[in-house]
Each structure stands twice: as structure tokens, then as C-alpha cells.
Amino acid sequence: MFDNDAWWRDAVVYQIYPRSFADGDGDGQGDLPGALARLDHLADLGVDAVWLSPFYPSPLADGGYDVADYTGVDPRYGTLADFDAFVAAATARDIKVVVDIVPNHCSSAHPRFRKALAAGPGSPERDWFVFRDEPNNWQSMFGGPAWTRTPDGQWYLHLFDAAQPDWNWRHPGVTAMFEDVLRFWLERGVAGFRIDVAAMLFKEDGLPDVVPGSQGAPLAPGRSAVPYEHQPELLELYRSWRKILAAYPGPRGTVAEIWFADAAQARPYLTGDGLAQLFNFRLMPLPWSAGEFRGVVEESYRLARETGGSIPWVLGNHDVPRMVTRFGIDQDLVRAPTPDVLLGRVPVDAELGTRRARAAALLLLALPGGAYIYQGDELGLPEHLRMPDEARQDPMFERTGRAFIGRDGCRVPLPWSGTSTPYGFGAGGTWLPQPTDWAALTVAAQRDDPGSTLNLYRAALALRREHPALGEGELTWLDAPPGVLALTREPGFTLMVNFGPDPVPLPPHSAVLLASGPLDGGTLPADTAVWLS
Structure with missing residues (x-):
């Protein structure tokens, strides 16, 4: 653990x-x-x-x-x-x-990859990377095929850019x-x-x-x-x-x-x-x-x-x-x-x-x-x-x-x-x-x-550094109107976030610790979050 x-x-x-x-x-x-x-x-x-x-x-x-x-x-x-x-x-x-x-x-400029290219097919140097004679159907995360052909006819794997050959982690x-x-x-x-x-x-x-x-x-x-x-x-x-x-x-x-x-x-x-x-x-x-x-x-x-x-x-x-x-x-x-x-x-x-x-x-x-x-x-x-x-x-x-x-x-x-x-x-x-x-x-x-x-x-x-409720710990959800998230963390902390288009009433609290925008009296405006004590 x-x-x-x-x-x-x-x-x-x-x-x-x-x-x-x-x-x-x-x-x-x-x-x-x-x-x-x-x-x-x-x-x-x-x-x-x-x-x-x-x-x-x-x-x-x-x-x-x-x-x-x-x-x-x-x-x-x-x-x-x-x-x-x-x-x-x-x-x-x-x-x-x-x-x-x-x-x-x-990088394709890494010395080991340069050695692998120079050594040719079947060499121990190529075993550090993923070379094969025919590509499979894998596609790059960046678009296009995940294989590039070398001048000697083999292909090397790069799940990202062609300038980023994949290491062979079975070596x-x-x-x-x-x-x-x-x-x-x-x-x-x-x-x-x-x-x-x-x-x-x-x-x-x-x-x-x-x-x-x-x-x-x-x-x-x-x-x-x-x-x-x-x-x-x-x-x-x-x-x-x-x-x-x-x-x-x-x-x-x-x-x-x-x-x-x-x-x-x-x-x-x-x-x-x-x-x-x-x-x-x-x-x-x-x-x-x-x-x-x-x-x-x-x-x-x-x-x-x-x-x-x-x-x-x-x-x-x-x-x-x-x-x-x-x-x-x-x-x-x-x-x-x-x-x-x-x-x-x-x-x-x-x-x-x-x-x-x-x-x-x-x-x-x-x-x-x-x-x-x-x-x-x-x-x-x-x-x-x-x-x-x-x-x-x-x-x-x-x-x-x-x-x-x-x-x-x-x-x-x-x-x-x-x-x-x-x-x-x-x-x-x-x-x-x-x-x-x-x-x-x-x-x-x-x-x-x-x-x-x-x-x-x-x-x-x-506030996060000072407040005993913040950081690691538990949370408890509060009932809230549609489009609103509200949770409490002990001791004595409440978060409310209004994702909706209309103001909503604040829950019972003793003080406003911090708000992401101006509050409107006892309500939380749209697209606003508040930390309450």
C-alpha cells in the first residue's frame, strides 16, 4: 500500500x-x-x-x-x-x-536508433526497437500509419511521429x-x-x-x-x-x-x-x-x-x-x-x-x-x-x-x-x-x-493549505438544484458550483471563504463557484 x-x-x-x-x-x-x-x-x-x-x-x-x-x-x-x-x-x-x-x-536522432538503422535487418542493434519486414494496420496517435520504411526495406514502429521510434520493451x-x-x-x-x-x-x-x-x-x-x-x-x-x-x-x-x-x-x-x-x-x-x-x-x-x-x-x-x-x-x-x-x-x-x-x-x-x-x-x-x-x-x-x-x-x-x-x-x-x-x-x-x-x-x-478540510480526505454530496454541484468536507467546508443559467440560493453557512466571481446577496450567480465555512 x-x-x-x-x-x-x-x-x-x-x-x-x-x-x-x-x-x-x-x-x-x-x-x-x-x-x-x-x-x-x-x-x-x-x-x-x-x-x-x-x-x-x-x-x-x-x-x-x-x-x-x-x-x-x-x-x-x-x-x-x-x-x-x-x-x-x-x-x-x-x-x-x-x-x-x-x-x-x-528521437530518431538518439544514438541507439542511428546505430540500429546503420546495422541493418536482423542485427542485435535493431532488437532495441520494433522493426519488421511488413507493417501491420496500426495507426499513429498523430495521424497516418504508425510505420515508416527504412532504405533497406524494413519498417519501424512509431506510435507517434516518424521521428519518434518506439523502444522494444521486451529487450x-x-x-x-x-x-x-x-x-x-x-x-x-x-x-x-x-x-x-x-x-x-x-x-x-x-x-x-x-x-x-x-x-x-x-x-x-x-x-x-x-x-x-x-x-x-x-x-x-x-x-x-x-x-x-x-x-x-x-x-x-x-x-x-x-x-x-x-x-x-x-x-x-x-x-x-x-x-x-x-x-x-x-x-x-x-x-x-x-x-x-x-x-x-x-x-x-x-x-x-x-x-x-x-x-x-x-x-x-x-x-x-x-x-x-x-x-x-x-x-x-x-x-x-x-x-x-x-x-x-x-x-x-x-x-x-x-x-x-x-x-x-x-x-x-x-x-x-x-x-x-x-x-x-x-x-x-x-x-x-x-x-x-x-x-x-x-x-x-x-x-x-x-x-x-x-x-x-x-x-x-x-x-x-x-x-x-x-x-x-x-x-x-x-x-x-x-x-x-x-x-x-x-x-x-x-x-x-x-x-x-x-x-x-x-x-x-x-486557503487550501490552511483549511483542515482540504487536500486528502472525504466528501459528502449535498442536495442541490438541477445544474448545481454542492458538497461538504469536514471539518466545516462547503463547495457550491452553479453550472446553470440562473442564480441559486446559497446553503446555510457562517462565512464566505472565497468566490470565483461576485455573489448576489444570498444567491450564487450562474457559472460561479463559492467556498463556504
């Missing part, structure tokens, strides 16, 4: 996308010295930990998730000494550091290599790892075709209807990783990127001594709906109680459109996206989306367990939908034949200060263009505004 008092069970973790967080050398790209210089922003915000998305040497075919060296720092971001300085400075502020590990695939050398990678970063003081694509490492023996329609089919525990997901060998692998982490002082944890369709899919990972945490992504694709939010919260809460596992709540990250934009469009389009949605060509009511995103933040931070915040959500940033096509860098844009604008819109460099681009991010331009209407959303503009989204997050995190 997991440590019941481990730091991650109720931590609020802030995701840093290094290329877009803070620029220390003025080249328009974020880096580790820039992140170090902005650590006080995170300390003032009140987070418990930061998760650094990949900063490793990489050609950046997929934003750094194409890793060419797992134990280095890309020169764009600095040096290993800069990483060590960042960890030391974060630790001095009582902020833990979690780093990304990308075990499913590497003992791969297992040993990643154990060394874990130890390398643990010895540099990291508190844990976010495991990228954690459900896909092992592929079913024989690499059978995907049966049409099998994706999303009911699953047996630890198994998948898809031959490259949820293979049973994963459970033993993560148990072995947990033992490695346990050999280092202080609790060290893992949080896995696993999208699960139902509790049966997630339960094997959470039971026993394997993964410390599984991201709870299931709130992210939901429309603004009290019933749908409650359904996910109930099932996830029950799963955590049954397994003793930890499932931190997530409403945003580097892979999904920002909350302000998701909640500001016609919510029927969230349920059933049209081609125009995928291309960002639908009207967005930013004012409505902001109200809902602020309310969602108070819901997220009031639920039992941990929570993750994506950089810029504390500023109420919208998705940048009007980026020129030639500026886009996400491989999904081209691999889908430009039918999907990709994920660049949530990866735009943060606005720190000033009234025009680059908003204090760096000295000149930025690697992705920023919108020209973000002057009111900068950290500097929001810092002294008591009604700003930044100060809402600061107040919520301060």
Missing part, C-alpha cells in the same frame, strides 16, 4: 513547459535560468511542486518528447549545472521538482537503460517522475492488427482490446520502478499519463505497490455540465477509496485547449467536435469562458487528493487560435493533413509584463507568436488587482 502521508497525495503541482515559461537569455525560448528567475512567482502562488516537461537534448520534432539523450539538458535550455541550480532554488522555497520521463519512444537492455535514467535524476534530487504515454510501452507478442472498433471496448483488468495498450507486463515494470524510488531518501513518486475509459482500466495500476499516482484526465474533455462533472468525480473518488491509490485532478495541460476557450464555445461542440472546432474556427465567448474557468479552478482545488495546474491557467489565458499556419510546430498539424490545428495554441510563451509582445518573456520575438491582446493578462497586470484570476488562484491555494 502506498504511503498515506506521502507529499503527492494532496500536493498542488504546477506544470512548467520549459520552452514557454520564462526566457533567461533573450533568445525567445524559455530555459532553466529563466525558470529559476521566476521561481518566486510559483512560491507566491503557493504550489507544492513543479513538473518540468522535457528539457533533454532533442531535435524538437514533438516539443521535446522526442528525446535524443535522457541524461542531458538541451543547450537551448541550459546545462546540467542550471538544472541543479533550479532544483536547489526550488527546494529552498519548499517546492519539489518532478521531471518527465519518456519511455515509450525516443532487457531497454529495461536496464531506463533504470539507469531513473537513478541519474533521483541522484540529482528530483522528487519523482511524470511517465509519458505510460500505458503503451509493451506491445502484444506478434504485433497483431488492431480489430476495427476495438478501441474503447470493455477491458479485463490489466488488459486492453488494443494490442499496444495496457499489457500486463506494465504492472511488474512499475513495481520494479517503485522499488528503485524507494531506495532513495524521502518519498519519491510517479504520476502516469494514462487515459482510462473506466475504473476497470485504471484499477490494476492503483492497487498494490506500483504507480504512486495516475492522472485523472477525465474532467478535461467534459462540457460545462453539473451532471457530467459529478459523474466523473463520483467514480474517481470511489476508485481512489477502493484501491488506496492517488488520482490527482487535472483540468489543463500542454496537450489540450485551455479552459477559457473550451468553456467559452458552444458546449454541444465539446461533446461532438466538428471540423471547424478542430481548426479553431468557432466563436469563443472569452468572458463566459473565463467565468467558468475560474469556477472550475475552485472545484478542482476543493476535491479530495492532489491537483495539477498548467502554466498560464493561473492567469486565465485563452487558447491562441489565430496563429498563422506557418508558425505552427506541432507535428499533428501536418500529419492530419492540416485537419487539426494541433496543440501549439496552449503552448504560447507566458506574458509576464508590459503592454505588447513579447510581454516581458524575452528580449525579442518568441518561438511561438503571442496574441496581441494579452496586456491585461500579464502577471504584472494581475498582481495588484484583487479581482484577477492570478489572485483568485493565490487565495485558493493559501
Whole structure:
């Protein structure tokens, strides 16, 4: 059973996308010295930990998730000494550091893959990856086939971009290599790892075709209807990783990127001594709906109680459109996206989306367990939908034949200060263009505004840290009008969120602790959340 008092069970973790967080050398790209210089922003915000998305040497075919060296720092971001300085400075502020590990695939520029290509068919070097003479029917997560042909006629597997060949996790050398990678970063003081694509490492023996329609089919525990997901060998692998982490002082944890369709899919990972945490992504694709939010919260809460596992709540990250934009469009389009949605060509009511995103933040931070915040959500940033096509860098844009604008819109460099681009991010331009209407959303503009989204997050995190009911613990649902969620947490805390169009009466309370927007006397307006004592 997991440590019941481990730091991650109720931590609020802030995701840093290094290329877009803070620029220390003025080249328009974020880096580790820039992140170090902005650590006080995170300390003032009140987070418990930061998760650094990949900063490793990489050609950046997929934003750094194409890793060419797992134990280095890309020169764009600095040096290993800069990483060590960042960890030391974060630790001095009582902020833990979690780093990304990308075990499913590497970069096609990785030395081992280059050796495999050079060695030719049947060579031991090729056994480290998944080569075969004929491809099967697997498709890339980014669009198009999951196989690319080499000049000698063989094909190699890449469940993502062609520049991201999949490792062969049935090769003992791969297992040993990643154990060394874990130890390398643990010895540099990291508190844990976010495991990228954690459900896909092992592929079913024989690499059978995907049966049409099998994706999303009911699953047996630890198994998948898809031959490259949820293979049973994963459970033993993560148990072995947990033992490695346990050999280092202080609790060290893992949080896995696993999208699960139902509790049966997630339960094997959470039971026993394997993964410390599984991201709870299931709130992210939901429309603004009290019933749908409650359904996910109930099932996830029950799963955590049954397994003793930890499932931190997530409403945003580097892979999904920002909350302000998701909640500001016609919510029927969230349920059933049209081609125009995928291309960002639908009207967005930013004012409505902001109200809902602020309310969602108070819901997220009031639920039992941990929570993750994506950089810029504390500023109420919208998705940048009007980026020129030639500026886009996400491989999904081209691999889908430009039918999907990709994920660049949530990866735009943060606005720190000033009234025009680059908003204090760096000295000149930025690697992705920023919108020209973000002057009111900068950290500097929001810092002294008591009604700003930044100060809402600061107040919520301060209250969460102080209030004995928040963090880990139980919840009890209250009866509420249609379109409203209300719950209590002991001792003495009530959350109410009005998803509906009309004001509703507040429940009995002694004080208003925090509200996402102005209250109307004794009623809670539409698209507003409140914390009550």
C-alpha cells in the first residue's frame, strides 16, 4: 500500500513547459535560468511542486518528447549545472521538482536508433526497437500509419511521429537503460517522475492488427482490446520502478499519463505497490455540465477509496485547449467536435469562458487528493487560435493533413509584463507568436488587482493549505438544484458550483471563504463557484 502521508497525495503541482515559461537569455525560448528567475512567482502562488516537461537534448520534432539523450539538458535550455541550480532554488522555497520521463519512444536522432538503422535487418542493434519486414494496420496517435520504411526495406514502429521510434520493451537492455535514467535524476534530487504515454510501452507478442472498433471496448483488468495498450507486463515494470524510488531518501513518486475509459482500466495500476499516482484526465474533455462533472468525480473518488491509490485532478495541460476557450464555445461542440472546432474556427465567448474557468479552478482545488495546474491557467489565458499556419510546430498539424490545428495554441510563451509582445518573456520575438491582446493578462497586470484570476488562484491555494478540510480526505454530496454541484468536507467546508443559467440560493453557512466571481446577496450567480465555512 502506498504511503498515506506521502507529499503527492494532496500536493498542488504546477506544470512548467520549459520552452514557454520564462526566457533567461533573450533568445525567445524559455530555459532553466529563466525558470529559476521566476521561481518566486510559483512560491507566491503557493504550489507544492513543479513538473518540468522535457528539457533533454532533442531535435524538437514533438516539443521535446522526442528525446535524443535522457541524461542531458538541451543547450537551448541550459546545462546540467542550471538544472541543479533550479532544483536547489526550488527546494529552498519548499517546492519539489518532478521531471518527465519518456519511455515509450525516443528521437530518431538518439544514438541507439542511428546505430540500429546503420546495422541493418536482423542485427542485435535493431532488437532495441520494433522493426519488421511488413507493417501491420496500426495507426499513429498523430495521424497516418504508425510505420515508416527504412532504405533497406524494413519498417519501424512509431506510435507517434516518424521521428519518434518506439523502444522494444521486451529487450532487457531497454529495461536496464531506463533504470539507469531513473537513478541519474533521483541522484540529482528530483522528487519523482511524470511517465509519458505510460500505458503503451509493451506491445502484444506478434504485433497483431488492431480489430476495427476495438478501441474503447470493455477491458479485463490489466488488459486492453488494443494490442499496444495496457499489457500486463506494465504492472511488474512499475513495481520494479517503485522499488528503485524507494531506495532513495524521502518519498519519491510517479504520476502516469494514462487515459482510462473506466475504473476497470485504471484499477490494476492503483492497487498494490506500483504507480504512486495516475492522472485523472477525465474532467478535461467534459462540457460545462453539473451532471457530467459529478459523474466523473463520483467514480474517481470511489476508485481512489477502493484501491488506496492517488488520482490527482487535472483540468489543463500542454496537450489540450485551455479552459477559457473550451468553456467559452458552444458546449454541444465539446461533446461532438466538428471540423471547424478542430481548426479553431468557432466563436469563443472569452468572458463566459473565463467565468467558468475560474469556477472550475475552485472545484478542482476543493476535491479530495492532489491537483495539477498548467502554466498560464493561473492567469486565465485563452487558447491562441489565430496563429498563422506557418508558425505552427506541432507535428499533428501536418500529419492530419492540416485537419487539426494541433496543440501549439496552449503552448504560447507566458506574458509576464508590459503592454505588447513579447510581454516581458524575452528580449525579442518568441518561438511561438503571442496574441496581441494579452496586456491585461500579464502577471504584472494581475498582481495588484484583487479581482484577477492570478489572485483568485493565490487565495485558493493559501486557503487550501490552511483549511483542515482540504487536500486528502472525504466528501459528502449535498442536495442541490438541477445544474448545481454542492458538497461538504469536514471539518466545516462547503463547495457550491452553479453550472446553470440562473442564480441559486446559497446553503446555510457562517462565512464566505472565497468566490470565483461576485455573489448576489444570498444567491450564487450562474457559472460561479463559492467556498463556504
